[in-house]
Amino acid sequence: MLLRKAPDVRYSEITPRELYLRRREFLQGAAGVAVGAAAALSPLGVARAGAQAQGRAKLPNVKKSPLSTAGEKINSYEDITGYNNFYEFGTDKDDPARNAQKFVTRPWTINVEGLVKTPGPIDIDSFIKPHALEERVYRMRCVEAWSMVIPWVGIPLGDVIKRLAPLPTAKYVEFFTLNDSKQMPGLRVPVLDWPYREGLRMDEAMHPLSILAVGLYGEVLPNQNGAPIRLVVPWKYGFKGIKSIVRIRFTDKQPRTSWDLSNPREYGFYANVNPSVDHPRWSQGSERRLGEFFRRKTLMFNGYGDQVASLYTGLDLRRNY
Amino acid sequence: MTRFTVIRWTIFAAALVPAAALVYWLFTGNLTANPIDFITDWTGTTALVFLVLSLTVTPLRRLTGWNEVIKLRRMLGLFAFFYACLHVSTWMVLDWFFDIASMASDVVKRPFITLGMTTFLLLVPLALTSTAGMIRRLGRRWTQLHRLVYLAAITATIHFWWVVKADVREPRWYALAVVILLTFRVWWVWKPRLHSVH
Numbered sequence: 329m330l331l332r333k334a335p336d337v338r339y340s341e342i343t344p345r346e347l348y349l350r351r352r353e354f355l356q357g358a359a360g361v362a363v364g365a366a367a368a369l370s371p372l373g374v375a376r377a378g379a380q381a382q383g384r385a386k387l388p389n390v391k392k393s394p395l396s397t398a399g400e401k402i403n404s405y406e407d408i409t410g411y412n413n414f415y416e417f418g419t420d421k422d423d424p425a426r427n428a429q430k431f432v433t434r435p436w437t438i439n440v441e442g443l444v445k446t447p448g449p450i451d452i453d454s455f456i457k458p459h460a461l462e463e464r465v466y467r468m469r470c471v472e473a474w475s476m477v478i479p480w481v482g483i484p485l486g487d488v489i490k491r492l493a494p495l496p497t498a499k500y501v502e503f504f505t506l507n508d509s510k511q512m513p514g515l516r517v518p519v520l521d522w523p524y525r526e527g528l529r530m531d532e533a534m535h536p537l538s539i540l541a542v543g544l545y546g547e548v549l550p551n552q553n554g555a556p557i558r559l560v561v562p563w564k565y566g567f568k569g570i571k572s573i574v575r576i577r578f579t580d581k582q583p584r585t586s587w588d589l590s591n592p593r594e595y596g597f598y599a600n601v602n603p604s605v606d607h608p609r610w611s612q613g614s615e616r617r618l619g620e621f622f623r624r625k626t627l628m629f630n631g632y633g634d635q636v637a638s639l640y641t642g643l644d645l646r647r648n649y
Numbered sequence: 650m651t652r653f654t655v656i657r658w659t660i661f662a663a664a665l666v667p668a669a670a671l672v673y674w675l676f677t678g679n680l681t682a683n684p685i686d687f688i689t690d691w692t693g694t695t696a697l698v699f700l701v702l703s704l705t706v707t708p709l710r711r712l713t714g715w716n717e718v719i720k721l722r723r724m725l726g727l728f729a730f731f732y733a734c735l736h737v738s739t740w741m742v743l744d745w746f747f748d749i750a751s752m753a754s755d756v757v758k759r760p761f762i763t764l765g766m767t768t769f770l771l772l773v774p775l776a777l778t779s780t781a782g783m784i785r786r787l788g789r790r791w792t793q794l795h796r797l798v799y800l801a802a803i804t805a806t807i808h809f810w811w812v813v814k815a816d817v818r819e820p821r822w823y824a825l826a827v828v829i830l831l832t833f834r835v836w837w838v839w840k841p842r843l844h845s846v847h
């Protein structure tokens with residue numbers, strides 16, 4: 329397997345976050361009253377208010393990872409936390425920022441199930457603790473043909489799995505999102521067959537690029553981005569990145585995933601980013617990087633082909649979409 | 650000014666609000682992280698709203714006997730066309746920047762785009778023949794031609810339905826409105842015939 333070494337990207341150099349913060353200060357300042365009132369009426373204003381209400385905490389001891397993607401302009405904190413697909417909190421892009429503010433992420437338990445040495449519940453903090461936090465800058469390509477570059481903070485999924493010690497018969501790993509309609513208003517609407525579920529083949533899950541993210545921009549993961557812990561698999565469409573995980577199950581059968589259950593003609597198990605296999609309703613050949621005007625060409629495996637293509641030798645990617 | 654003139658100008662001003670809002674959000678940086686997608690959805694939805702509103706005029710008139718309301722129909726229809734033009738231009742200029750090949754392939758390959766284009770092409774002749782001169786010149790044929798708006802309402806609603814990935818709650822409301830409004834027309838055509846059979 330080829331792993332390209334990438335030089336460190338310091339997001340502070342690329343994205344002027346200080347500038348963003350200063351802009352917010354300005355907004356909150358003298359002109360803030362008038363501008364704020366007007367902004368509150370706009371679609372983004374709501375999301376902005378939501379992001380501010382949660383409070384933000386820096387994560388300690390985050391080390392940069394050589395597996396980060398280099399040479400990309402990172403999207404602003406505002407874009408990453410204000411434009412989300414997280415249907416448990418509503419289907420509009422600004423719904424999660426608004427509706428997830430009071431979401432309770434501590435205490436939080438992850439239940440480990442299935443073909444594994446010691447099944448049972450694990451508290452989130454003891455789940456994360458054995459691993460060093462790494463910053464991973466990745467491209468994120470949504471199936472809806474837009475993309476972002478996100479500085480995640482996470483732990484390698486492969487290391488987590490090794491620690492959990494699945495049995496040799498385990499071929500797949502399956503993840504489930506919390507299913508709590510009291511906290512997640514979107515669950516009261518049968519848009520998908522809840523709870524949200526996702527899965528990976530074991531070798532995909534063990535791949536060094538796969539991580540469980542617990543933060544972004546060096547801070548604790550905002551609720552609307554899938555707090556307290558979510559999956560990030562950068563060569564697959566964004567919907568594979570299941571959020572707010574409460575169950576991890578090891579199994580010998582290929583799991584059904586939420587979008588595949590909802591519409592098997594449009595969504596498959598693999599969901600690898602692939603510009604030559606269109607979604608039946610739109611082309612996947614190009615994408616709009618948020619913040620850019622012109623579309624750009626979508627790259628095979630979202631540009632991570634050097635690292636991951638070998639996972640799929642011999643697999644018909646047109647049929648296994 | 651008569652009461653009706655006030656109503657007419659109020660509706661005219663209100664109909665410009667969705668466009669003004671876009672301009673305002675543009676200058677205040679509030680068009681979301683994905684402005685092109687937002688503008689597409691906003692203008693498309695507004696076009697459909699006006700299309701539905703234009704279809705409510707005749708039932709309103711017949712049910713309430715308020716005859717003057719008919720004078721609003723052309724304006725509502727033209728606003729539907731105005732927002733449809735903005736919607737289609739957004740797609741052509743902002744979304745694809747005149748990439749004719751990609752747009753053509755989408756019109757052919759993507760049923761939801763095919764229906765959007767169908768809707769737009771149905772609206773063009775209606776807008777072109779909306780002048781008083783045209784109404785006079787076409788006579789009975791004008792009425793027949795303008796029945797195309799029923800088809801446009803149906804294709805626009807299906808276009809919307811096929812846009813969404815899973816959450817059909819919003820298009821469902823438009824579908825319900827269109828079904829109700831078209832049922833009036835079917836009923837008015839069939840009721841006299843039923844009577845004549847008796």
Ligand code: HEM
Pocket residue numbers: 686689690691693694695696697700729733736737740762764765766767768769772805808809812
């Ligand atoms: C050439 C003609 C047309 C094209 C190419 C077109 C294309 C599109 C596209 C690309 C979207 C957005 C899909 C997305 O959000 O990803 C959309 C949404 C929409 N369009 Fe069109 N459209 C056309 C004509 C029309 C017309 C004439 C109407 C109405 C009278 C209309 C009503 C809508 C509505 C209601 C939506 C959904 C908005 C939402 O998601 O909230 N479209 N259209």
